[in-house]
Amino acid sequence: MCTSHDPVRDEAAQAGAGRRSFLRATALLGAAATAGVAVPAGAEAAEKGGRRPDPESRRFTLAVMPDTQYLFDGPSIDAAPVEASLRYLLQHGRDENIVFLSHLGDLTQNGAEAEFAAIGAAFGILDRRGVGYSVLAGNHDVKSSTDDQRGPTPYLETFGPQRFRSTSTFGGASSDGYNTYHLFRAAGREWLVLALDWRLSDKGYAWAKDVLARHPRTPVVLTTHELVVEDDRLSDHGQQLWDRLIADHDQIFLTLNGHYWPAGRAVRTNAAGNEVHLHLTNYQNRYFGGAAMIRLYRFDLDRNVIDVETVSPWILGRAAEGLNALERQELELSGDADRFSVDIDFAARFAGFAPVPARPARPASKMLIPGTAAYWRFESAVSGTVRDLSGRGNDLTVVPVGGGTLGWSADHHPDQPGHGSLEFQGYKSPLKGAYLRTVDGAPLNSATFGNGYTIEVFYRLPADWDPAHHAWSGIVGRTGTGGAAGRTGDDPDEPLATLSLSDDREPQWAMRPLNQEGIATNWGQETPLETWWHLAVVNDGTRTTLYVEGCPVVRNPKAPAVGITSVGLPWLLGGYEYAGKTDQILHGRLGDVRIVSRALPVTAFMTH
Template sequence: MERRNLFRAAAAATLVTTAAPEVAHAAPATFDQDDPRFAIAVLPDTQYLFDADSSDPAPLRETFGYLLEQRAEDNIAFLTHLGDVTEHGTEQEIVLAGQTFTKIDGKLPYSVLAGNHDVDGSKDDQRGASAYLSTFGPQRQRKSRTFLGASPDGYNTAHLIEAAGRKWLILALDWRISDKGLAWVKSIMGDYPTIVTTHDLAYADDTGQAALSDHGQRLWDNLIKDHDQIFLTLNGHYWPPGRTTLRNARGNDVHVHITNYQDRYYGGAGMIRLYRFDLVRNRIDVETFAPWFLARDPARRTPLESETIELTSDVDRFSLDFDFDARFPTPKPAPRPAARVVDRHTAAYWRFDQAGQSVADGATVRDLSGKGNHLTVRRLANSTPETLTLSEEHHVGAPAHASLRFDGGKNPDRGAVLQTAGNAPLNSAKFLDGYTIEAFVKLPEPFAGDHSWMGILSWEGRAGDAGKHSGWSDLEPTCSLNISGERFLQYVLYSEVGDHNPTHWSHALPTGVWQHLAVVNDGKRSLVYVNGSKIARNPTQPARGIATVGRPFTLGATSFDLKYGQGFYGWIGDVRITARALRPAQFLPGGHYR
C-alpha cells in the first residue's frame, strides 16, 4: 500500500492534520468488466465528518480521489456506503455530504443508504420526505448505469453491476426496512449473486465474533435465510468490527461482516475496505485502510495518523475461500461449429467430436480447415486400445466438447500418435509470414509415473537434414511442443531462415485443469502463451518460419531420429494452426480462460 502511493506522499508533503487541502488526482480511470479480478469498495459511517460546525469533508474527498485514481489498477467496480452519512441528518450536513459525493458522480458507481443519524430513526422507510431523500434519493441514483430500481418510498435501492463476466446485485436497504420494503426487494431480486448492505444487521464482541442484532434477525428470517443468492452482508452502526458465517436454509454460507471505524482517530478519516474478488483463485481478499493518511508524507505523519493508516487485525484484513462456480453456476458455452473458428488463414483444424469418430489404429481425424491435412491414428509398441480413447472432457472455452485421452508413458515406452499423410500440405509448410499454433491440454491429477519430455505435437524430421546444427542434437525434430519432468512447457524451433534454435520455457503447468497453449510467430520471433498470458522465458532470438522437411506433422508425441517411444499422457482437445499471428483475443477460447 505504501509503495503504490509514494508519488502521492511526495505531493502531500505540505499537508497539515486538520482541514488539509485536497491533493490533485489523475483523471478517472476505466473499469474492466471482463477481468476475473475486481474490487468493491465499502465506506462505513462518515457521520463525524459531517457534524454541524465541526464538519470536515477533506478525508472523504481524499478517499474519493483515491478510488478514482486507483480504479483501473484495482479494477474497482462499485462503492457502497453503509449509512450514517451525517451526525444529525440536518439539511446543512446532508447538503455538504451531497456536495462531497459530486466528486464521484458519473465516475464511479455507488450506493448510499440511510442510517439512524441521517433520518428520523424512530420510523421505518415509510417516514416520507427528508433532507436525506432529497439529496441521496432515487433521483440521484438513477443517473448511474448500475441503478436497477428503488422502492416506492425511495429509501431502498438496487444496483446491478457487471464484473468478472457476471452480473452481481447489490441491495442498499434502509436502516429500518418495512414489510412493504421487503416485498419490493423480493420482487426485484433475480438469480444474481447478491450482497445485502444495510446500516444495522449484526454487532460484535471484543474478539470480533459477530451476532445478528434484533433488526438483523428480522432481515435474516424474512429475506436472507431463504434467498440463496445472498452470500454476503455488510453493515455499519456498531463497533468494534467483526464477522461471522451463518448457514442459510439451503445449508450454504452467508458471510456477515460489520464495518465501522467512527470510533477511530478522526472519526475513521474516511477509511474504506476493499473486497477484492478473484474468480480465478476462488478467493475474496479484504483490506482496510485510510487513503487520507496514506497520502501524507510519512515523515510528517503524526503518531495517530501512522497507526491508523491500515488495519491488520483478523476482522480488518482477511481472506475468504469462495467457490463462485459451485455456488453460482453459470451456463457453459455451447459447442461452436468449425465454421466459426476457421477462416482463409487456417492451415489445419482438428477436433474430436465428429459423428462416428473412431480412434482405432488406422482411423482418420479429418482436418476441418478444408486444406486436406487429415490425421491417421497409430499406436506405438507396447500399447493397448486404452492407450488412446475418446473423452467428453474439454476446456470450458473449447469449440468442441470432446478430447483425446492419451495414456502414454515410459517403462515400457508406449503411446499413440496421429499423423498427417505423406503428401499433406502441412508437411512442407514454412510459415515465413508468421503462424499461430494452439492446443488445449490437461495433465492428469495425480500426475503419476515418469512422463518427462513427452511431446504434445511436432513436425517430424531431423534438424540436421534441414541443415540446422545450432541446437541440442541434429537428430531432434525441427519443431516440437513438449513437457519436461517438472511439467514445464518447452517449445523448440529451428527457423527456416538462418540457423537459429530459440527455445521457450513456461512455468510448471498445473495438473487436473485445462490449459490453452498458443505459440504465436509474427515472422520475426515467437511468443508462447498459456491461458492467454505471455510466459516469461520467451527468447529474443530471430525466428522466421519453420524448417520443415516434408515429413508428417504429429500429434501426441515427439520423435528423435525419426523414432517414437514414449507418447503423451493426459488430454488433448482442439488443435488449430493458423498461417498468421493472432492476438490473444482471437485465440480459440476467446474470453473463457479458466
C-alpha cells in the same frame, strides 16, 4: 484472453499507478482540507471533470464507508475527514476503477437536522459529479426503536430517494423511502447494491424480495447497519435477515454492515449450497472517530478474488504537516480483519442464477483459413483414421504401444471450435499408451514452412499427472532426428520438432530451423492441472513466438529461426520420439489441432 493491446498488463500497471498516486494526492487533499487552505488544482479537477470508470474492465473497486457518527455530533462537527475520503473517490475513480460507494449507516450521532445538513453538504462532492453511492439509516440516524415505517425524519429529508433520482445508478426505493437499490455496470455486467434500513418491517422485506425478483440474473451486495456482530457470529437481527431474506436468495453473495466493532467476518452457506461472505467494518472506536476510514473492495474477475484494503485518506493527507502519535498508528490498517483477500470463482458462484452460456461449436469450415495445412478435431471416438479436415490428405492413424488405447471425452476448452477431445493415457516405465501419426506420404511430412507457420493446440492434464511417469510427453511434433538431417549441433538424437511438456508442466517448443545447426527453444510457464490451455507457436519467417492463452511468453528467443527442418517423416500427436524410437506418450486430453503455413495474429487464433 490476451490481445494485441494486452489489457491484463495495462490494468495491472493501472492498479499499481493508482496506489502510488493515491499516496501522493491524498497528502495534498487531506492537508488542504484540514488547514483550511485552497484545494489543489488536482482536487478541483476531480470535482469538476475527469473520466468515468471503465464498465467493461474485469478489475473494479467498490468503496465502503462505515459509521461516521462521531464526526457529526452536535457542536463538534468536523466534515474534513469525510470530504477527504470522497475527494479520493473522485481523484481516483479512473485509476482505481471505483464504480460505487456504500455508506453503512450511523452517518450522524443524534440524527439532528444540523448534523445531517453538514454531512449532506459533504456528500454534495459526489452529487456534483453524478457519482453513484448509497446510504442507509443506522440506529443513531433515526429513533432506534422504529422500523422503516417511522415516517419523516431529518435523515429522510437529507438522504431520501429525491436525492438520488438524477443519479444514473439509482434503481428505486421502497414507498417509505428508507430502503433503496442501486445498479452499476462493471466487468461487463450489471451489479446491484441493496441498501436496507436499520430495521425492516414486513413491508420492507416484501419490497426487498420484489427487487430481487425483478433482477433475477444480477449479483447482489446487501448493505445494512447491523448483521455481523463479531467473527463468525451474527446478531439476533442479523440472523433474522439471514433467515428471512439472504439464505433463500442466491444472488446475495456479499453483505456489508457496521454498528459493532472491531471489524469481523463470517461465512454462511445459503439454501443453494453456496457461500455468502458477511463482513463487519466499523472504526468509530479508533482515533478521530475512525477518521472516515474507507474499505476498498477490489474485484478481479480474472484472478477470481476480492482484495480488501482499509485506509483513511484524511490521515494520509495530513502527512505533509506531520502526524501526531495516534495518527501515525492509523495511516492504514493491516490486521487480518482489515486487509485480506476473498477467493470467489465468480462464474461458478453466479452459475445458479446467471449461468455463462457455453460457446457453441463452430463448423470446421470456419477454421479453414487461407494457408491451412492441416486441421484435426475430435468430436467422436477414434476408430481407424482421423481425417485431416483441411482436405490436404494429412490424415492420422492410431499407434498403440503396450496394448494402450485412446479414449474420448466431450470435455473441451471453452473457446475450442470442436466440442470434444481425445484422452491419451500415456505411461513411462513400462511405456504404454497410444498416439497418432500422419500417414506415410502426407504432404505435411515434407513441408518446411520457410515463409512462416502457426501451430495451435488445446490440451488439459489430469489430476494424477506426475513428472516421474508423464514428463516430456509430446503434444505435437515432427519425427526424424537432427543427426538424420545432418544437424549435429546440441543433441543429434532429439527430434526435429516437438511441442512438449516439461517435468514442471512447462510447454516447450524445441526444433531445428533451416538456418542453424542447433536447436531453437521457446519456453512457457508452468500450466496447472485440470485446466484447459491453448498454445500457439507462431513463426513469421524470421522469429518464433510461443503464446499461452493468447499471451506471449517471456522466453522467446531473439535469434532468427527460419522454417522447420524435415527428413520426410511423419508428425505425431500425443507422442514423442528420441533417437528415432517412441520414448513418451501424452497423459492428458488433446483438443483441436491446426497447422497454418503462415504467421497468424492473435485475433486469428482458434479461440477467437
